[in-house]
Amino acid sequence: MVDNDGRNNRDYSLTGRDAHFAEACGLANADWYHCAIPRKELKNLLKRQDGPAIRDTLIWISALAVTGFGGVWFWGSWVCIPFFIAYGVLYGSASDSRWHECSHGTAFKTRWLNNIVYHIACFMILREPTIWRWSHARHHTDTVIVGRDPEIVAHRPPDILGMLLNLFAIKSTFHAFGKLLLHATGRLDPEEMTFVPEMEHSKVYWVARLYLLLFVGVAAGCVALASILPAMLIGLPTLYGAWLAQIFGLTQHAGLGENVLDHRLNSRTVMMNPVFRFLYWNMNYHIEHHMFPMVPYHALPKLHEAIKADCPAPYPSLLAAYREIIPTLLKQRRDPDYFVQRRLPDHVVTNSDTENLHLAPAE
Amino acid sequence: MSITDTPVWILACMVDDIEEEDVIRFDHGDRTFAIYRSIKDEYFATDGMCTHEHVHLADGLLMGYIIECPKHNGRFDCRTGQAKGAPVSVNLRTYPVKVEDGRVMIQVR
Numbered sequence A: 001m002v003d004n005d006g007r008n009n010r011d012y013s014l015t016g017r018d019a020h021f022a023e024a025c026g027l028a029n030a031d032w033y034h035c036a037i038p039r040k041e042l043k044n045l046l047k048r049q050d051g052p053a054i055r056d057t058l059i060w061i062s063a064l065a066v067t068g069f070g071g072v073w074f075w076g077s078w079v080c081i082p083f084f085i086a087y088g089v090l091y092g093s094a095s096d097s098r099w100h101e102c103s104h105g106t107a108f109k110t111r112w113l114n115n116i117v118y119h120i121a122c123f124m125i126l127r128e129p130t131i132w133r134w135s136h137a138r139h140h141t142d143t144v145i146v147g148r149d150p151e152i153v154a155h156r157p158p159d160i161l162g163m164l165l166n167l168f169a170i171k172s173t174f175h176a177f178g179k180l181l182l183h184a185t186g187r188l189d190p191e192e193m194t195f196v197p198e199m200e201h202s203k204v205y206w207v208a209r210l211y212l213l214l215f216v217g218v219a220a221g222c223v224a225l226a227s228i229l230p231a232m233l234i235g236l237p238t239l240y241g242a243w244l245a246q247i248f249g250l251t252q253h254a255g256l257g258e259n260v261l262d263h264r265l266n267s268r269t270v271m272m273n274p275v276f277r278f279l280y281w282n283m284n285y286h287i288e289h290h291m292f293p294m295v296p297y298h299a300l301p302k303l304h305e306a307i308k309a310d311c312p313a314p315y316p317s318l319l320a321a322y323r324e325i326i327p328t329l330l331k332q333r334r335d336p337d338y339f340v341q342r343r344l345p346d347h348v349v350t351n352s353d354t355e356n357l358h359l360a361p362a363e
Numbered sequence B: 001m002s003i004t005d006t007p008v009w010i011l012a013c014m015v016d017d018i019e020e021e022d023v024i025r026f027d028h029g030d031r032t033f034a035i036y037r038s039i040k041d042e043y044f045a046t047d048g049m050c051t052h053e054h055v056h057l058a059d060g061l062l063m064g065y066i067i068e069c070p071k072h073n074g075r076f077d078c079r080t081g082q083a084k085g086a087p088v089s090v091n092l093r094t095y096p097v098k099v100e101d102g103r104v105m106i107q108v109r
Ligand code: FES
Pocket: B050, B051, B052, B053, B054, B055, B069, B070, B071, B072, B073, B074, B075, B087, B088
């Protein structure tokens, strides 16, 4: 665990040294900071509605249909390219926020609508629904706690090549297919065992088999038509359309503090234009989402207004966020202990008591 | 204050302490409860902590008879304590409630 420079490397596995540290130090399942917000105001923000998500889903499906149709219509000519670029983003990137919001059960008021969109979006982004429901629950319990959070994207030191490959979901798809094959044979890996309860295991196995069957069906369609067109519509857009989700997703936590029990220190809120916010279902309000995960995506701008005085200043744009993220990740390649310290309204956080947990001597 | 094996009625709150379709936390001894008031002015009581992780349900959202946990949005029926699906699978304990002279009493052991 000690690198060439004598540093104790972080152990991000859920069954390793840092997992034990996190539990021993009270970082697992801990109490987190919450901005004060009057109960009445919060209740108003929590109100569930079907309207906004039905409207947005109809727009999303219509846009998928139009761009998909355009791609097929112009197939064989250069004109199909912009259609497939748009289709890919709607399929491989917009599905990211859809599975996410619906996994929380907050996008729609009606439970079954959440579930339908959840399952469709999970397939589009190639995230097994049961695994990801539970891994995301853990991500919310132990956000960016090393050894506890299965969804830390930017490790320290970061895997920059992996991040670049994931602009086209190459690494993640490779990994996802490995998991599908494992699950289809009726097994989970030891890390998944730590967060997926036993009663859910058979669901994982059957859905993995179904996913594989669907991909076999798409492959058979390609062979039958002697064309990759079926895969351009189902399957491949998970890859060629992933780039925007990856660009959005890295802004959430990359380069910020680890092992801190305050979402204001490990999450970013980034202001975005209405098109991005539609594609991302307002997940740019990420501090707000983590602090109050019951608030539906359409109420996050209001929640932002309600708590912004107690939060670090939001990043004014995606570009501003990347002006910080890129140099930070590059610096973390050489110095994994480096991280961005967010400025809280009343004081500057110079460090956190728990940030350096991994530096405790290895057993 | 300790709780014995014999069921006893204890004062949890006054009726106006809870808004319609809302929930509050009530601590008694070393135990914590969630007290609910429905839109129809009915009162219910359950254990205060979610059965998934250590989180107070009183910080959650009551929708009809469904209480949603603030942490991972797990749902329970506050009348029966029944868990309504992942990530919650273990039911909540419920407690009898009566209202007397504007006082909400719950029966605990
Ligand atoms: S803590 Fe209640 S649903 Fe997870």
